[in-house]
Amino acid sequence: MIPVAYLAIAASYLLGLLAKSLKIDQLLGTASVLLILGAIASVLVTFIFIILRFHKGVFGAEGYLTQTLPVGKGQIIASKAISAYIWTVLSILVAILAVLGLFQLLDMKDIGKYIELLFGSSFTPFVVFVTVTGFIQILAYIGELYFAIALANTRLFIRNNIALSVVFFFAANFVVGLLEIVAMLFIPLGVRISDTGASFTTEIMAGSLSNIDLLASSQPPLSEIPLGIGSGFADLAAGIVLLLLARWLMAHKTSVK
Numbered sequence: 418m419i420p421v422a423y424l425a426i427a428a429s430y431l432l433g434l435l436a437k438s439l440k441i442d443q444l445l446g447t448a449s450v451l452l453i454l455g456a457i458a459s460v461l462v463t464f465i466f467i468i469l470r471f472h473k474g475v476f477g478a479e480g481y482l483t484q485t486l487p488v489g490k491g492q493i494i495a496s497k498a499i500s501a502y503i504w505t506v507l508s509i510l511v512a513i514l515a516v517l518g519l520f521q522l523l524d525m526k527d528i529g530k531y532i533e534l535l536f537g538s539s540f541t542p543f544v545v546f547v548t549v550t551g552f553i554q555i556l557a558y559i560g561e562l563y564f565a566i567a568l569a570n571t572r573l574f575i576r577n578n579i580a581l582s583v584v585f586f587f588a589a590n591f592v593v594g595l596l597e598i599v600a601m602l603f604i605p606l607g608v609r610i611s612d613t614g615a616s617f618t619t620e621i622m623a624g625s626l627s628n629i630d631l632l633a634s635s636q637p638p639l640s641e642i643p644l645g646i647g648s649g650f651a652d653l654a655a656g657i658v659l660l661l662l663a664r665w666l667m668a669h670k671t672s673v674k
Contacts, residue, residue: 419462422463430518445522452522460508460509468566476567490668491664494660494663494667495660502559505559509555556657557652557656557659558590560657564662564663566582566585567667569582589659597648599651600648605621606645607619607645609644
């Protein structure tokens with residue numbers, strides 16, 4: 418299912434290249450739309466695939482076999498989480514490549530000017546920062562999903578497990594999101610990105626935000642504030658705790674439907 422989305426993106430890009438070389442604007446526009454849809458679909462399909470594989474493989478028809486294997490619940494959770502993590506990262510990378518391909522097809526050369534205006538010469542350190550925090554955040558999302566599904570399959574909620582899985586996921590996501598914001602703004606640890614590179618700082622991001630005037634500054638906005646990395650620690654802790662809770666629920670409270 419996921420490779421089909423990848424193939425669709427590749428086919429759309431090749432169609433766009435053909436349309437561009439033949440100067441067929443309508444076909445190029447169609448290929449561009451398909452490329453965007455393919456990028457979105459690759460992530461959504463992966464998200465659905467992760468949910469279905471965990472739910473069916475642990476609590477559905479396959480669950481009877483999975484939960485009787487001579488392995489611990491932690492090993493089951495870990496194997497599912499590692500697989501989900503790899504597929505998620507791969508799909509995000511494919512989606513990013515699709516967007517870059519779209520820029521190339523449409524000759525969006527001016528995008529560099531906007532990047533320079535917003536980031537100055539600190540774009541690369543910023544990308545590294547976003548990439549690292551994004552990789553950590555994926556773990557939190559997987560923890561939220563697995564915890565929500567496991568909780569919805571406990572004896573108390575199993576009759577409405579599908580609907581409650583959605584409710585529990587959004588509730589967990591909301592709580593983790595609040596923790597991210599609080600940790601990012603108030604933990605005195607961050608990264609200040611400037612023209613000379615990136616450096617760690619013990620400044621509090623919330624205090625820096627209240628003390629700057631972006632309109633009066635001649636510097637790129639990004640260099641004016643430290644980026645709090647406390648959110649990364651919050652995501653890492655949340656992901657681990659939620660996966661451990663999912664393991665505990667599997668071992669003591671859940672039922673196979």
